[in-house]
Amino acid sequence: MDDVSPLAFNQRLLEFIDASPTPWHAVDNLVQALEGAGFQSIQATDTPAPGSAVYVRAAGAVVAAITPANAIAGWRLVGAHTDSPNLRFKPNALYLQDGYLMASVETYGGVLMNPWFDRELGLAGRAVVVDASGARVTRLFDSERAVAMVPSLAIHLDREANKERTVNAEQHLNLVLGQGDDVPTLTELLMPWGLEHGDRVLAADVCAYPVQPSDIIGLAGEWLLAPRLDNLLSCFAGLQALLTASETAGEVGMLLVCNDHEEIGSQSTVGADGPLLAKCLDHWGGDWERVVEDSMMVSADNAHGLHPNYIDKHSRNQQVVLNAGPVLKVNANQRYASEPETLACMVALGEALDIPLQQFANRADLGCGSTIGPITASKLGVRTLDIGAPTFAMHSTRETAGHRDPQWLAQLLCGFYRLHDLGQTDSV
Ligand SMILES: [Zn+2]
Structure with a gap:
C-alpha cells in the first residue's frame, strides 16, 4: 500500500466502487480480495486457531480478522458500512x-x-x-x-x-x-x-x-467523483489496511467489520446494532470481557468537507477541507463516539506516521449525523474513535473526495492495526 502512488491507490478504489453497486456486491468484492490474500471462510461461532486469517460473510456484511496470537492480547477493530442511500x-x-x-x-x-x-x-x-x-x-x-x-x-x-x-x-x-x-x-x-x-x-x-463511471477530476486531478464514497471509501481503506497489516501480524487481533444498514439505523441481523460482531469476538480468540480494556475500535465513515459555496454551514475552526487529511469527528452528545483517550491515540499515531489529521464538530445549531461508532461502542463496551475522509455532497448520487485522503486513511488504519500497545504510539 505504501509503495503505490495515490493515483494507483485511487484507481483501485474507484474500480471497487464501480463494481459494487449494492451492499451485496460490495461484500462479494471484499470477500474475493480476502480470499485472494488467503483468508478462510468460517462461521461466527467457529473457533479458529490463534493467528488465523478468517472471515464470515452474512448478506450485506462481512467480518474479517487475523485472530490474536495470544489469548490475553486485545483487538484492533475497524468498522465501516457497505450500504448507501x-x-x-x-x-x-x-x-x-x-x-x-x-x-x-x-x-x-x-x-x-x-x-x-x-x-x-x-x-x-x-x-x-x-x-x-x-x-x-x-x-x-x-x-x-x-x-x-x-x-x-x-x-x-x-x-x-x-x-x-x-x-x-x-x-x-x-x-x-x-x-x-x-x-x-x-x-x-x-x-x-x-x-x-x-x-x-x-x-x-x-x-x-x-451507471456513470467514477472519475478523477480537477485542474490537477485533485478530486475523486464517485457514487457511494459514503462509505465504500472506508470499506476499501479498511480492507487495504488489514491486508497490509496482516503481512506483519503481531500478538493483537486485527478485525475489519463492514456492516449493512447503517443508513437506516443499523438495527438488523447484519447491522452494527445486530449480533454479528459480538458473536465473532466471543469465539475468535481471547476472553472479550478480559481484553476489552486493551482493545479499541475505529469507526471509519466520511466527514463533511467545508463547501466553498456554503461556508456558513460550518462553525469557527471546524472548516475541514479536502486533501488535508482524515478527519477526527467529535460530538459532545456522542453522535460520534470519539473520546479524549482515543483521539489522543490517533493524534499521536498521525504524528508518528507523518499523516496530517483534521478535527471536526458540527454546528451546534444543526443536528449531527451518526455512524456505527456509538452503536458498536455501546454494544461492546469498547473505546471508540470516529474518523473519515472529508467529502462534498454526502448522500448524493455522486460524491466528491480529495485524492490524497483515501490512502492516508488506509495508512493510518494500517498503523492502528499494528499498534500493540494503545498507550505507546511508538510501538507501531
Ligand atoms: Zn456513512
Missing part, C-alpha cells in the same frame, strides 16, 4: 402508465433526491430464486448499463421550479424503464442480468444506481 423496488413494483413501463420505488436511507433525476440508472441487487433443479439459491444481478431514468419536469410546466420545487418520494421518483404494452415478470426482467436458465425469482432486492 438509494432507490429500491417495492413489491409488485412494475406497472404501466400511459404506455410507459414504470417501477415504483421506496427511498432507502437519507436520499438526497434531486440528483436522481435525469441520470442514467442501472438496476442491481440480489434475488432468491428456485433454480432448474428445484434448489433455492441467492444470486447477484447487475444490468451493467443504463436501463432506467427519472425524468425531471420541464421548467415550462413548473415556473417556480428553482424556488419552490419539492420532491415527493411517492409520486416523483418512480423509474421509467421502457415503452410498450407488456409488464414483464421479475424473473423475465432480471434474467439477462445474472440469473441462470430455469431460475424463477421468489423474492428480490432491486436497487437503482447511477
Whole structure:
C-alpha cells in the first residue's frame, strides 16, 4: 500500500466502487480480495486457531480478522458500512402508465433526491430464486448499463421550479424503464442480468444506481467523483489496511467489520446494532470481557468537507477541507463516539506516521449525523474513535473526495492495526 502512488491507490478504489453497486456486491468484492490474500471462510461461532486469517460473510456484511496470537492480547477493530442511500423496488413494483413501463420505488436511507433525476440508472441487487433443479439459491444481478431514468419536469410546466420545487418520494421518483404494452415478470426482467436458465425469482432486492463511471477530476486531478464514497471509501481503506497489516501480524487481533444498514439505523441481523460482531469476538480468540480494556475500535465513515459555496454551514475552526487529511469527528452528545483517550491515540499515531489529521464538530445549531461508532461502542463496551475522509455532497448520487485522503486513511488504519500497545504510539 505504501509503495503505490495515490493515483494507483485511487484507481483501485474507484474500480471497487464501480463494481459494487449494492451492499451485496460490495461484500462479494471484499470477500474475493480476502480470499485472494488467503483468508478462510468460517462461521461466527467457529473457533479458529490463534493467528488465523478468517472471515464470515452474512448478506450485506462481512467480518474479517487475523485472530490474536495470544489469548490475553486485545483487538484492533475497524468498522465501516457497505450500504448507501438509494432507490429500491417495492413489491409488485412494475406497472404501466400511459404506455410507459414504470417501477415504483421506496427511498432507502437519507436520499438526497434531486440528483436522481435525469441520470442514467442501472438496476442491481440480489434475488432468491428456485433454480432448474428445484434448489433455492441467492444470486447477484447487475444490468451493467443504463436501463432506467427519472425524468425531471420541464421548467415550462413548473415556473417556480428553482424556488419552490419539492420532491415527493411517492409520486416523483418512480423509474421509467421502457415503452410498450407488456409488464414483464421479475424473473423475465432480471434474467439477462445474472440469473441462470430455469431460475424463477421468489423474492428480490432491486436497487437503482447511477451507471456513470467514477472519475478523477480537477485542474490537477485533485478530486475523486464517485457514487457511494459514503462509505465504500472506508470499506476499501479498511480492507487495504488489514491486508497490509496482516503481512506483519503481531500478538493483537486485527478485525475489519463492514456492516449493512447503517443508513437506516443499523438495527438488523447484519447491522452494527445486530449480533454479528459480538458473536465473532466471543469465539475468535481471547476472553472479550478480559481484553476489552486493551482493545479499541475505529469507526471509519466520511466527514463533511467545508463547501466553498456554503461556508456558513460550518462553525469557527471546524472548516475541514479536502486533501488535508482524515478527519477526527467529535460530538459532545456522542453522535460520534470519539473520546479524549482515543483521539489522543490517533493524534499521536498521525504524528508518528507523518499523516496530517483534521478535527471536526458540527454546528451546534444543526443536528449531527451518526455512524456505527456509538452503536458498536455501546454494544461492546469498547473505546471508540470516529474518523473519515472529508467529502462534498454526502448522500448524493455522486460524491466528491480529495485524492490524497483515501490512502492516508488506509495508512493510518494500517498503523492502528499494528499498534500493540494503545498507550505507546511508538510501538507501531
Ligand atoms: Zn456513512
